[in-house]
Amino acid sequence: MKLNPAIITTLTLAVAAQLATAGDITGKISLKGTPPPEKELPIDPNCGKLHPGAKPTTKFYVSKGGGLGDVFVTLKGVSGKSTGASAAPILIDQKGCEYAPYVSACQTGQKINVKNSDPLLHNVHPTPVVAGNPEANKAQLPGPMLLEFKFDKAEEFLRFKCDVHPWMFAYVNVVDSPYFAVSAADGSFKISGVPDGKYTVAIKHRKAGTAEKEVEVKGGAVSANFELEAK
Numbered sequence: 504m505k506l507n508p509a510i511i512t513t514l515t516l517a518v519a520a521q522l523a524t525a526g527d528i529t530g531k532i533s534l535k536g537t538p539p540p541e542k543e544l545p546i547d548p549n550c551g552k553l554h555p556g557a558k559p560t561t562k563f564y565v566s567k568g569g570g571l572g573d574v575f576v577t578l579k580g581v582s583g584k585s586t587g588a589s590a591a592p593i594l595i596d597q598k599g600c601e602y603a604p605y606v607s608a609c610q611t612g613q614k615i616n617v618k619n620s621d622p623l624l625h626n627v628h629p630t631p632v633v634a635g636n637p638e639a640n641k642a643q644l645p646g647p648m649l650l651e652f653k654f655d656k657a658e659e660f661l662r663f664k665c666d667v668h669p670w671m672f673a674y675v676n677v678v679d680s681p682y683f684a685v686s687a688a689d690g691s692f693k694i695s696g697v698p699d700g701k702y703t704v705a706i707k708h709r710k711a712g713t714a715e716k717e718v719e720v721k722g723g724a725v726s727a728n729f730e731l732e733a734k
């Protein structure tokens with residue numbers, strides 16, 4: 504059988520379109536300057552027993568090899584694309600009277616499970632500020648039971664606290680799309696499977712501030728590197 508060249512061209516274009524519709528945005532956030540020293544957390548004796556050795560400190564600047572961790576990375580103006588309802592839950596643990604991870608991200612409608620790995624009582628108290636995201640306050644005894652939270656509106660750095668231990672905080676970035684990341688300690692990040700197009704990559708760190716960069720995804724990897732200054 505001999506195919507008409509026009510059909511071959513059409514098929515080739517269709518295959519190419521399927522193969523080249525998305526790419527990954529990768530990058531590194533560098534930290535410029537020296538951050539102020541972290542402060543010891545004012546932990547009580549019961550939590551102190553869970554830290555034989557050095558007292559835990561604040562983790563305002565997590566940095567390794569010149570990179571900056573805990574930076575929230577997202578694509579500006581992309582909304583209404585959440586697949587949170589069918590995504591696997593994210594997990595926040597309470598260990599040694601600290602939340603881990605300190606900074607995380609999930610989608611709108613995605614379950615946030617909270618675990619208590621400590622031999623003592625915590626209470627999990629998200630304090631959203633965006634209308635439509637409910638505040639909650641749930642006690643959590645030691646044991647395997649998970650608490651479950653979910654937020655339907657996008658909100659950056661939605662704060663979780665513990666009223667039993669006033670130094671315990673975690674921040675969850677709730678995004679209305681699957682295109683986001685939180686940088687690792689070395690500053691690296693990756694947003695996978697971004698559909699072709701032009702985007703503004705926006706980054707935000709709780710202390711070091713914000714930055715933006717334009718990128719174009721065309722069916723392959725594109726990089727976006729940033730620098731934030733310690734304040």
Ligand SMILES: [Cu+2]
Binds near residue numbers: 600665666667668
């Ligand atoms: Cu607690």
